[in-house]
Amino acid sequence: MRYLTYYFIILGSVLQACKSGPFNLLKPVSPHQQYERKLISAGLNQNVMGAQWINKSNSLLQNTAIVKLPYKETGYFAADKIEGASFKFSLQQGQLLTIKLTKQSINNFSIYMDLWEQKENGEFKNIAYADSIGSNLQLEAKRSGDYYLRLQPELLVGGSYTLEVNIGPSLAYPLKTVNRKQIQSFFGVGRDNDTRKHEGIDIFSSFRTPVLAVANGTVTRVNENNLGGKVVWLRPSGKDYTLYYAHLDEQIATTGQEVVVGDTLGLMGNTGNAKTTPPHLHFGVYTSGGAVDPLPFVDPLIPALPKINTDISKLNLTMRTSAKQSSFSENQQLTNPESLAQHTIVRILAASGNQYKIELPNGKFGYISSKSLTEAKSIDTRKIDANNQLLYDYPNPVAGIKATLNIGQTVNVLGNFEDFQLVKTIDGEVGWLAL
Incomplete structure (x- = not known):
């Protein structure tokens, strides 16, 4: 335990240097790129946390939430997790994209925000980014097609954020009276x-x-x-x-x-x-x-940002599905959804409209109606019928072991995921048991 404390003290001091220290660059790069280069320069890409952060930045562009503009969400990035969010949306040539990001935290933490397009060969090209201080981004679309927005917080700090993505004309209207x-x-x-x-x-x-x-x-x-x-x-x-x-x-x-x-x-x-x-x-x-x-260059019809009608106090909480079958999709409009079984465990990432953006225990994320979820309270009890029953920290047989349960113990079942149950012991320990 003392070793871990020292580790995080040292890591934190290095990250503070990454955040504010000098770094010589041959050409201008985004704040996200600067932070990543400083992690590598400090050797933090060789430890698990630094490597996961870098891998996360790449995977975010490959696994995006598909949203329709205008779009608004309030979300939460946990300090003890490797977090991030990404969005795919369509723009028309001549539209002006405006992105506003506000943050709230007891720490003055950074969220790196950048915009990308995907080339014909599949590679992603960074076309715009917010600076390290500002939280706004504007871009005139030079082509019609799909664009990708990535948000990624720095390591070991977290807090809530509100993202607003809107569209409008890039030019003024050609008549004095706008109609x-x-x-x-x-x-x-x-x-x-x-x-x-x-x-x-x-x-x-x-x-x-x-x-x-x-x-x-x-x-x-x-x-x-x-x-x-x-x-x-x-x-x-x-x-x-x-x-x-x-x-x-x-x-x-x-x-x-x-x-x-x-x-x-x-x-x-x-x-x-x-x-x-x-x-x-x-x-x-x-x-x-x-x-x-x-x-799109002059259209005066600017749609209003949708309101968030879901309870943001649920952000970062573990919940479960309440209906027998719940529609879940990476597409905000819930097109081509898949079904989640009743009592499936999820984590709330963000609130948008009447939906929550959720993460499944296997890392997959998407949207679900807020009415489909309820608190992960006990739905049943389970009596351990064999000695040395393993309690995992993830629903995977190769995951870390949190505890060993013995025959006769009783646990409360909070929900399910695939071949595992999320349970809580009489001592308050929460983990996953294989069925």
Whole structure:
């Protein structure tokens, strides 16, 4: 016991150095990478705890919770465990992803937060991260597809956290009055008897409504063509795409003009091939690969974050399923669920909406309705019918042995998992017995 105390004192002092000490790097890396490199530099990757932390950081990207945005959860990272959380979600090109992480603990502990995308060869690429002090992260999606968010706390400290992940437009709205109902024709719909596809969105309003710059940038062209009539092209600063404003009644901006968000580029009309339609703005986004859907860039409809309706006082507690069969899935929307048998033991990782994110004794995690769980109190008693019955710390025959029970002893059964029962002895010892 004294050896373990010394071990954790030494480990803690080294980790404090990892947290605050200097580390020379040839190029900028994320705080997570810095922490991992310091663990390796201190030789902590050679002990069980350090190696588990590094392995956990890799496994989190391979085993993610699948969530739909916007998303919110309150969770708990235990100091005595190697913890972490990861999420997979979809973004559309042009959306602005905003992530906010708040922490609560008697220790000023760090949670490393970074964002990833998976390349075609299966490798993960780090594309953004929060700094070591800040807890917010923003990213404009440059492609449509799946993204991965990883949270991992430092070793030997823990506490609760609340994660908020939201989406919105990366550009401003092109009219002063913002109304989603004004957008009535969308990208990709058929035009001219389906001989071509609509390469933008149409935003309707009254004749000669001012049309505004949605970003700071440079007006690259002001001209007229058969389809768009009077048009203005705007290149946002630092972006790799161009914005197209068409069917204007009057062009106000001039070629080469530098503009800021809200500047008037022209007045809405129905010039070009829109002569028979009500006044509207055709708004498009063009990249080197052609037109892309502009709606995610300017969509004013920002969904509200869902409320957490579950009891967060249950975080980090051991509970069990109450129904005969409970739906459980790595997908937050509980699609393609698997069934958990009645009295299955779980640990509560986080609360989200009307669900808990749980961990099974074998390390698998996913979502379950909060109504499917109850406290892990005694559901039965079991009398030991053989001497030297082993009490394990995990439901696995190669797990550590906590105690040896003898014939005639009685234990309370708290729940089950596969071929084991979680029991509590008369002395208060809790562990797993093989069936």
